Structure formats: structure tokens, C-alpha cells
Amino acid sequence: MAIVLGPNRYGKAETRVVRVTRAADGTHALTDLNVSVALSGDLTDTHLTGDNAHVLPTDTQKNTVYAFAKQHGIASPEAFGLLLARHFTSSQETITGARVDLEEYPWNRLGPHSFSREGSLVRTASVEVSGSAETVFGGLTGLTLLNSTDSEFAGFIRDDYTTLAETSDRILATAVDARWRFPAVDADFDAVFAAARDALIDAFTGTYSYSLQQTLFAMGKAVLEACPDLSEVRLRLPNKHHFVVDCTPFGLDSAPEVFHADDRPYGLIEGTVVRDD
Amino acid sequence: MAIVLGPNRYGKAETRVVRVTRAADGTHALTDLNVSVALSGDLTDTHLTGDNAHVLPTDTQKNTVYAFAKQHGIASPEAFGLLLARHFTSSQETITGARVDLEEYPWNRLGPHSFSREGSLVRTASVEVSGSAETVFGGLTGLTLLNSTDSEFAGFIRDDYTTLAETSDRILATAVDARWRFPAVDADFDAVFAAARDALIDAFTGTYSYSLQQTLFAMGKAVLEACPDLSEVRLRLPNKHHFVVDCTPFGLDSAPEVFHADDRPYGLIEGTVVRDD
């Protein structure tokens, strides 16, 4: 019974590239990416014998990220990922698959060539090219939102291990991790990002919540309604617990005004919302 | 065209449970886990209307982790995960699937009831129960290994973006992330862990390496050879680059003795090694 190589891939992870574009009037634009490349193909030799004739070095992948940023600019994380993935799979006979994961760190303009890092929100993209099949995902992480009321949690199952009290007024807080699939690879990626982000925020803010699951579905639905180009959005919402501190032992009233923001454990609600074609 | 709920799950992530077992002679044993539970089933109502009648609260899941640690002890992360996953899927009609991910932080014994945290190595397990199907993975992360020689990298593809020089003597360093699948759920999980860990270390140390891919395959093969119970091991090996610092501008010789340990980017080599049944 032989021992053999199964699925495999390799690449350069977390190349941190910053692209500055200088307009004629002295105004600069800035794009700040973290790019991870993973390639697959005919790579048995390097695994079995260490013969690297089919291996495009990860150092070359890094150089390509820089060179493409220079030559082509960065139109959007999705478009830049597509450029790279198509290049790797089309230029090397031995490389038949490429996945490129990208994070974009947004900067806020302060002046013609001055910027500040905005928030904890990170825009994400993921591109896969395998032969003629091309898949593009957009998304975001780190969008931290909180409603200080209009959130209940009640009517749930009670078993032998349940001690949780029902509540009709709690803080609901999360850090949104969203990922949407583009049915077509020529979408207006930036417009979709802006519309999806706004829809997520508005739906979180505007939903009177009976469970984080309900809020999740409302957020996913809002994204699909705002973005007719999208057919699917996946959400991953940690329930960042804020526990009411009982101050009655200290002679104070019981109105829920002081909360302990806990680190761990946390709830984690994951769900996909899809257009039913 | 309707917007509908797709795949979804929810649970309590990162419950940090420490179980102490006190022997009659005053010797204590300690198990230190981080447990994440994700449940799935008939959960449409909570998403669409906020009706939580089918929802076992994540708080209850946390309580169950603690109660089971108390009542049953923690034989191994794999066995504890199985206990929990079987409980959630068998005790609630609305819950049909459970995934439990576990991290175990090893402690080194210093005395009858004294311990120190050992290294950065974390033992991992992942259990999925869905109806009668049960899947168990074991593994580890954070096993940081380094060979200061016996590593080459040459003979690779050169394209327009390649500037890397070939090398016949480099540092090879990684932090092993390994995950093995148990064909049977009644394996001796602890024995497999110990044998697999040792096999990984020995294979990394003992392989004269022409590529990290070659080392990866050697490590996976060693695990399968040492553990006849296993049919598959997946490895994820960052290439933690150590670049030779050129000290010749300072009037010093060029022997590769001083290295810059870089953070990012890093190579990332992923592969599965399987028994060919």
C-alpha cells in the first residue's frame, strides 16, 4: 500500500504592497494591499525528489505582485487578483491553478498627499483561476457594529444545562465578516463593495433583533437587494457579548447601564443568504 | 426571484476550560482546552422571524462543555469532542449536525500539583457528527522547527520576474500545522498524537532538503509510516525566511553566519499525503 501525494499548492503569503499614483496636479492616490498567492499544478517532482524544474519560486510571485502593481496599477483588489491569477496560470505550463487572496486597508484622505488609516474595516477579495474557470469573491472584515438596545433573546430551548435568563433588552455587538460571490467577473467591484458595506450597516442598525441569526439574515438580504449583480453572500458574525453588571450589591439601581465587554467565549453565527434562481 | 437562507450554523467559540483531576495521593493532572462548538439543523425560523424555539443557546453550549468536563473528565481532545458532538445531535430534535474544534495547550509537570506551559505547540482536534456520520481529525500547530543547513533551493523556473539566486546552503525554518484524519473513531488518539509529532520532528530534522515541498512530503510520509491507523495527513508549512545578511560592505567575510529573520511575506507550502488504498 503506497504512500502518495494528494492535493497540494504553494505560494507567497502576505506581500504588503503600497501603490502610490501621482496625478499631474500633485494629488496622490494610495492603495494598500496584503496579497497572498497560492499556485497548483504539476508539482509532484518537487515533493518526491526535490527537482524544482516545475516550481515558480515564491520570491518570483512576490516580485510579480510588485511589478504588476507598478505596470498596471491596482484598479480594485478583485481586478488585481484576477490579473495575477490569470498571469500565473497562463504564463507557466506547469501551473494550472492560482488562488489570490487580498486584503485592502482603507486610508482616509487628509490632503493632496496625506492620509490616515481608517477604522478596523478591511476590504477583502479572493480570486480563483483554474483553466478557464474563474471565480471572484469580494467582502470585508472588521466592521465593528453595536446596538445598545432593540435586541432581545428569548423563547429558546431550555435543557438540563441551560441557565441563561431571557432578555428583552440587551446590547448586540459584532465584527462583520462578509463575503459575496460575483456571478460575473466583469462586475463593478468598487460599486458593489460600497453598496454592500452600506447595506450591511443599515440593516444591522435598522433591524429590531430577536436573535443575531435574524439580524444576519436581514443583513444578507439587504446586500442582495442592494446589489442585483450578486447571487450569494456569506456572513460570519461573532456575538461580542456585553454582560450587564449587577450593581445592586453596591446599593445602586438595576437599570442596565454598565456592561462588561467580554473577550471569550463568544457566540459565532454563520450563514449564507442566496438568491433563489 | 426570492432571497432565501442557505447553509448556516451557530455556536459558542473559544470556551477556555481547565480540568484538574486530583489523585488520592495528592498528585494533580491538568488538561487545558479551548473548545469551539458549531451546531446546525432546523434553524430557519430564528433567521427569518426571530422565533428561537429551535435554538439551543450558545450559553447552554458553554455550560455543557463545563459540565461534561466535570462529569466525564477529558480523556483526549478527540474523545471529548466526540462526547460533545454526539450529545448535541442526539439530545435536541432540531440539532442534526455538530462540529467541535478543540485546542489543547500542553503543560509540563514541575511537581505533584505544579506545571509550566510548554512551548508554542498546540494539539488540535476537530470532530464532526452529522446523523450517523462521524469524522475525527487530530493534529497540531505551532511546532516551530529550524535546520541551519542541509537545505538547498535551485533548479527552479526563471521568468521575467525572477531575481532569486540559487542556493546550496540556507536556513530552513517552519511552524508545522498538521492535521490527520482517523478512519475509525475508536483510535488510540493519544498514541497517534505522540507518534505523529515525533515522526514530524524526526522527518524534518533528518531530511536533506531540496525544497520545502520535499520536506513536507517526507514529513507526511513519516507520519503515515509511524501511524498505521491513519490514512491521510494534511500539512501546512510556512517557509519562515531567514535571509543571509551581506556583511562584506563592512569589511567582513561572506560566510553565511548572520541572518535576518523576516516576518512577511513568507512562503506557504500546503499538501496532503495519503495512503493509496
Add this chain to the structure above:
Amino acid sequence: MAIVLGPNRYGKAETRVVRVTRAADGTHALTDLNVSVALSGDLTDTHLTGDNAHVLPTDTQKNTVYAFAKQHGIASPEAFGLLLARHFTSSQETITGARVDLEEYPWNRLGPHSFSREGSLVRTASVEVSGSAETVFGGLTGLTLLNSTDSEFAGFIRDDYTTLAETSDRILATAVDARWRFPAVDADFDAVFAAARDALIDAFTGTYSYSLQQTLFAMGKAVLEACPDLSEVRLRLPNKHHFVVDCTPFGLDSAPEVFHADDRPYGLIEGTVVRDD
């Protein structure tokens, strides 16, 4: 020659308290703090014999943080720190000194009771009370700023270990860590914070820089000019290096448009700017 106890203190670190204030019209306000308390005093017994009769438990300190947030609200981190420090030193005979360090995480209003976490900027305060002496510091960390031009670095010392080329056009990026001392403890802490933060941003943005030291002094000076109440500001500015990637090996021009954002090492410039009374 005896072995004796020297300076010591103890307390509860990182109490994460969120205070919600509900206005009659349904509008909520939110204050999100991380509070660390350290007490000192007549504490020799607990160190030498384990007699805790002089020890106010750290758990009680945590409770006090919550109770005071409930009872008094949180006017500002500085004011809340003063309240706490005065309480600990005045209410316990054995506690003669208190230091309270506070971080405030700013939230952006999205609706009457909806908020998003703003940026990476954290407002800081540090209060020390020892007998009748009271010292208050305000400050901020995590204010990440970048100029993509108008920064030079040249004319520096060259010794046997210098390889750095002079540059007349580089990216200058930092994450500001600032701390200002209030000569009086009844200052308008919020107004000073807002004015100091704006002065830091404007001075960074508006300074044509020949060294990060020069920018540091300009920033400190701007704070003192904007805040006549302050007599001293201390700045700690990492130089977050962005290295131009040389794309000429790839047949591309040498205009500095693509940069590698490096993690480590980084420059670190620290300095105090003072009003010369």
C-alpha cells in the same frame, strides 16, 4: 545582609467597562473604557507573611470601576480616573497611592442607539494620586498617518556601517503615541483632547519633513500652541518604513510608485516638547 521588600504595587488590570447613558428621547450615548488600577501603601505584611488585612482585593477594585461607572457616569477618562484614584486613596487607610491608566475606544454614531468602532485611534489617560499630589496625563495612541511625499532624509552621519542612500522623496508613515501633562487637574479634558488630536494631524500633514525628528518637534509644538493649558507633550513615533521596490529588473521605470510596507525593524523616535517657563 538582609533581603527586603522594595517598591511595590498591585491592582486589577484591563477592566473592560462599557457605560450606556439613555436620554429621555431614546438617544443613547456610549463610553467604552479599558481601566487598569494599581495601588500602593502599607503592604509589607502580605508580601512577607501572606497576612492580607491591608489588601483591598483586585476583585473589589474591578467592582468599584463598575459601580462608579454606574453611579457617576464617565465624564472623561481623565475625570473618571481621578474619581477612582481619589476614592482608593481616601477610603482605605492602608492605601496611600493609586495609579489609574485608561484607554477609551471611540465609537462613531450611526443612529440613536447604533454605533460603529472608529479607526485604530485610542484615547488614553493616566492619573496618579499620592497623598495630596495629583498628576493627570491625557493622550492618544494608534493614530496612523502617512505622507506619500514631502519627506526627505539626507545629510546624516556616514560611518563604516552606513549603506543607506540619501533620499529627497520618501513615504513618511507613523502611528502617533502622544501623552500630554495637565498642569491643573480641573482642565477641560475633552476640549484639550480634540484640540491636541487635530493639532497633531495638521502638523504631520503640513510639515515638509527633513527628518521624523523635525516632524515630531513640529507636532509637539503645534499641540502646545493649540492647548495653552498644557506645558508638556511627549511623543513616540515609530518610523513605519515603506521601501521603494526597484522594478527596473522587470523592464519598468524607476519612478517611486510601488513600496514594500515592512513590519520590522522600524525606526523609533521619542521626544518631549515643553513650554519653557
Add this chain to the structure above:
Amino acid sequence: MAIVLGPNRYGKAETRVVRVTRAADGTHALTDLNVSVALSGDLTDTHLTGDNAHVLPTDTQKNTVYAFAKQHGIASPEAFGLLLARHFTSSQETITGARVDLEEYPWNRLGPHSFSREGSLVRTASVEVSGSAETVFGGLTGLTLLNSTDSEFAGFIRDDYTTLAETSDRILATAVDARWRFPAVDADFDAVFAAARDALIDAFTGTYSYSLQQTLFAMGKAVLEACPDLSEVRLRLPNKHHFVVDCTPFGLDSAPEVFHADDRPYGLIEGTVVRDD
């Protein structure tokens, strides 16, 4: 009333240098350091006008770290820090003070040129040279220790905010941060490190504890007794709380066997133990 420059310093932080020494028989030795340099001196010009004629670039400081590692090897973090600090202050007229902070990451030998990263313990050193005054500190961080019994906490102050129950059996866990001052700069740094580390572990393990303060003093005393060369040790001990989970609501007994390992808040006990000359 003028605004002027106060105390200031600058340098290169976190240079990650790995030094390999190759013995004639093929055995390698490995030293892995993180080095941060901060220089001070006659630096007013660069702050006020951007004239850098007195500035030794931080890039040169980094090169010097690498070059000295190559030329002199790394006898110990303390000795290497002294070499660097003396060099910077003696070779440049404008630089009169140097502080070098070092972290050493220990590696465990697996073979003649194979190593694994040991634990979370980091050896630390801090060297300051100012004119003819030389100060050297050794130390460690990240030594994580736990006693699962032989720890009580009772007899403490109770005030209006105290809810903590007394306990005669708790888990005591900490991550030791220790720093010792060498009265003479020609000490046997490695021998002191080994003896101090062992004394810290033995004293923590061997002390029946009535408070973490008492354990702290016992640990400091043990270091000074084991290391006659030292006159002072400063300890910083987080109290990493492990709370007993009450499993009686689940029909289980109340023996303290299951604990929740909490992240925040945590106690923080700091104290100095000195030889009374």
C-alpha cells in the same frame, strides 16, 4: 514663553538577528535575538531645522547589529548589548547615550544543526551606557507557571464594593516577568540567568501561597539567595485568574475540578526585592 525641545532619543527597534556558529565537527550553535537601540546626545538641530549632520541613521544602527553579530558573535544578550552601546557612544561625538534592549528566543537542540523553539519563555536584557556610567539588567518574560492547589486568599479588607468570597484552595497561575540589576558589568550573565530562572520556578512551585504578593516576595528572595552577584530583582506577576465553574446547577458535585481560564481583567502584582546593604 518659548516652546523648546526636552529629553529625546531615537533608534532602530526590533532588529531580528539570528547568528549561526559552525563548529569544525559540523555542529551548529544558534542565537536568536530581537535588538532595539535608542541613542541620545546632541540632537537639537535635527528636531528644530531638520539638519541631520549629528544623526547616525537608524539604518546604520541596524547594520551595526548585524556586523557586530558577524564579527564578535553573541556571547550573551547582556554582553552583546554592552558591545553595541559602548560602540555607539564611543564612536560618534554627537552620541553620548545609548540604550540597548534585547530579547533572546531560546531554541532546543534536536540534532547537530536542528532546533525547535522552546516554550514561551524569552530571556531579556537591557543595557544603558551614558558617558562612563554603565548599567546592565538581565531578566526573562513569558515563564508561565501554575499551581493547581496550595494557594489561599482570605483575610482581606471588605468594603462596600467587595463581593469576593474567601478561598482556601484556588489555582494560582502567572506569566513571570523578572528583571535583575547587575551591580558589576563583568558578571557571568549566563550563569546568573540559569540560576535565577531555576530559583523563580522552584520558589513558585514550593511556596504555599496566601497571596500572590507573598509568592512574589518568595520568588525574589530565592533569586537573590541563588545569585550572590545580584542586589535587586523586580517582578511583575499577572494573576491569571482561573475561576471555579459552579456545576451544581447541572446536578453535579461542587468539588473544584473545572475552571474557566479568563483573559481580562487580571490581577497585576509588581514588586522589587532588594539586598539591604
